[in-house]
Amino acid sequence: DAGVTQSPTHLIKTRGQQVTLRCSPKSGHDTVSWYQQALGQGPQFIFQYYEEEERQRGNFPDRFSGHQFPNYSSELNVNALLLGDSALYLCASSLSGQGYREQYFGPGTRLTVT
């Protein structure tokens, strides 16, 4: 049973560039959430996708956008990169429905902006 996978593992970009990160959820899961984790901090919620729509967004600017595909995989896009966007980007998957269920995380993508 494959867990959550993310690609790429590491990425180095220059200020002003754009980046796309990818995520495949755990088998059987239909909901994908994205988090940003700065060094020494807990993950911060960016947004969540369910049924190919953004269900909720955290306190992140419009430069951060996403997409969910019919197979439940997801992409995170960041435009006009800033030095402060350097972080570990985590994808988490879960199963929708009643109750508040645990989310399972992927290994993350380490983004460095120079």
Next chain:
Amino acid sequence: EDQVTQSPEALRLQEGESSSLNCSYTVSGLRGLFWYRQDPGKGPEFLFTLYSAGEEKEKERLKATLTKKESFLHITAPKPEDSATYLCAVPGGSARQLTFGSGTQLTVLP
């Protein structure tokens, strides 16, 4: 707004020296509390879910407990391989997004 505070920020233990990590929370209505373990450069690994005050969960040397205001992660006779950052989180909002604490970085010395 949901808030989660973890203490201490860092903890160094000798192998076999038991201790506890604290997670205090402020939420409008608790819908569960999650504990995760995170190794350096990796994603958080799910450990436990607690839903109601008085509930306890155990896994190997770890035991999580929950009261109305806080949760404890007790580690009994830790080993060096237990070294990691331990995160707690509460779900909230219509999307069930997780609000995390900043974590406790645990180091177990041999």
